[in-house]
Amino acid sequence: MRERTRLLLLLGPAVALVGGLVLGALGLALLRSLRLLPLEEPGLSAYASVLASPGVLASLALSFWIATVSTLIAAGLALAAAMLLRQAFPGRRLVAVLVQLNLTIPHVVGAIGILYLISQSGSFARLAHAAGLIAAPGEFPALTHDPWAIGIILTYVWKEVPFITLILLAKLQTLGPDLGPVARSLGATRWQAFRFVLLPQLLPALAAGAALVFAFAFGAYEVPLVLGAHAPEALPLRAWRSFTDVDLAARPEAFAISILIAALGAGLLALHARLILPRRGRDAG
């Protein structure tokens, strides 16, 4: 009994704070999306109008595209980068430090850097001009504020490759002796040793990291703010615009969007928890 009191004192403040804020925020969003607060005409009308709105559906599709493509490219490149950085080569330490430093740079800084690099009057366009490929900025392909969200995806890839790489390198450190040479001595090719020995051991960490990247790329605001097109706009921009609309009738719709995104997040949470939390034991609640 004393033990229980002690645990309660240790955990209580943190759980009360996080629980109060997170569940309070989600609960209020749910009530407001159902028009229960303030009590108007309760029901699913906000959801119906959101799901029938071509603009919202286009934003939803765009954010799915951004998050999926960013996550796949970042995971693939990070796997390659981790394989590179576990081997010796001149300058490895410097590259490893650069990978870590990238973690500290805020996304909005990366987005602005990418903007000045690849916009139609950016550094790459100037290089293309110097090489005689284009005569005017408009002839450079639109890579920012474009329908395919290339600038946004590049920013997430730039930021998340180091993140997943470091997750994989940390995982590699805990794996113990490298079984690759054993597999090789038993006749496996380099590729087979990677594919059937190392990769399965790394996959849970890779997937857990990828789930976080997907959630972030789906829900972040500042990167599409700097680099995104006006129509369709990424879902976070759309939700925030409905939320701050002078027409207060748009608010339940904004809350409905946020609840739909939270439902997606719940799926990611289940996946992530399965990968990183210990299996449910007899004493777990």
Place this chain on the structure above:
Amino acid sequence: MRAERLRLLAGLALALALVLPLLPLALWSLAHGWRFPDLLPQAWSLRAWGVASSAGVLGSLGLTLGIAAATTALAALVGLPAGRALGLHDFPGKRAVLLLLLVPAVLPGIALVLGLHDLFLRLGLTGSTHGVILAHLVPVLPYMVLVMASVFAGFDTRIEAQARSLGAGPVRCFLQVTLPAVLPGLLTGALFAFLVSWSQYLLTLAIGGGRVQTLPLVLYAYVAAGRNDVAGAIAVLYALPGILLLLGFIGRITGRDLGRVLRP
């Protein structure tokens, strides 16, 4: 040694890709006019840095630092005991607590922000610095708890029992035995917790209601106004503290420490 040369090339490409987006920011911050198609600015000047070191921008820098420092300190204070409970004990409901703590990391940011705004509006906490600090605790505190849980999972409580049996009181035991043992993990966690708060954008905009002008909000205002030179300078100013902090730490962060603090 074809393989080694290939690795060197790949390493060079990776290093270049990591640095490339930062170069135009640094160049723009020193440019005095840089029209298309010139590869380098027509003239150089410190004009943008004059704006970046004005009282207004430096005030924002101080405000951002203060919010991140206060958030981190509060998160450490509340998160250390919670991390201890989760790292050292099994109890009914532990999995539910862990799930709750994962929510802010795994839920896309926009999913919580609107509800938080509504909640803070009802509590009268919008438009104030302490409201923004409390809001930043939503992503930062769970993060700190999970980092400390991982640190305490590798902590041997027998050294505490020894100290107590030798006559140390609970306070002395904590300060001289427990704290030094968990300090490396706590500092690494605090560094990255600081950076989580430091890089918040929408949460500050939503809860601060435009009245709490942290550095990223000021930075975007200059981007939107097309002042590439000032935006470049403020972007460098905004990225620098994190880079310097990590460089100061880099010898002390082990791969294990890094493994437990990673967040996108």
